[in-house]
Amino acid sequence: MSYTKISALLLFTMTALHWETTIGFVVIDGNCNDVIRLPCKATNQTKKFRYVIWYKVLEIENSPIIKKRGNEVTYFNSTNNLTSVFLGEKETLELHNVQPSDSGTYRCYLAANAGGQNYDSFIGLNISECVQASTVYPSTIIATDSCLAVIDLSTSWAAVSFILISVTKIILCIIAVGVCDQVKFRTRRKQQDVRRNTNGKSSSCKD
The missing domain is CATH 2.60.40.10 (Immunoglobulins)
Structure with a gap:
């Protein structure tokens, strides 16, 4: 070979x-x-x-x-x-x-x-490379829930305060109107009494 x-x-x-x-x-x-x-x-x-x-x-x-x-x-x-x-x-x-x-x-x-x-x-x-799972922090979730609770509570109190203020204003307006009517009524009554007294004196002088 x-x-x-x-x-x-x-x-x-x-x-x-x-x-x-x-x-x-x-x-x-x-x-x-x-x-x-x-x-x-x-x-x-x-x-x-x-x-x-x-x-x-x-x-x-x-x-x-x-x-x-x-x-x-x-x-x-x-x-x-x-x-x-x-x-x-x-x-x-x-x-x-x-x-x-x-x-x-x-x-x-x-x-x-x-x-x-x-x-x-x-x-x-x-x-393949190992993939680590993302860490969830419970404290962050609790803080978020607390903020949401504070926001809801503040909104409720604001609504209640607005209603109380409105009712108070209405009551004060009613009282003011009542007082004004009483003052006007007494003023008219005094004027009427003054007129009556004046007319009475005039009639007695003529006699």
Whole structure:
């Protein structure tokens, strides 16, 4: 086989491997505080293995998260800031109360039995930013209600005061009219008495 054919075969093999890796890599999107389940695709290759271990792929090295050998489960004190980690069915990695810091690439590695082949698979995780709920201050609501109560009370008192003032004015007008009538009546009566006395004196002088 010529050197050109060997080079072409190697290039084809590398392209095929790269294509398979790109197609097989999946990114899961999640929200803050969700429960996320990352499947281990390596279990599709074999169900017999010595142990399984999950890593978080970092820039320098892979950081171990959890390891299972038979019925024994080991948790690692990694720097992933993962709140709660569990292994589910088919070695699925369960992450509870996820945070944006949990975003990244995860690796599931299956260590084969003696004479077997090791398998691993990769999966991406993208967690959205946490949104904080707006805080409601009860004191503000109470103050607003108090202001409304004061405004309603002031309006009521203003209406009552206006009615009392109006009634008072009417009563004073009636009293004033009555007094004026009494004064006029007494004045006329005095004038009539004066006239009578004057007429009486005139008639006696003529006699």
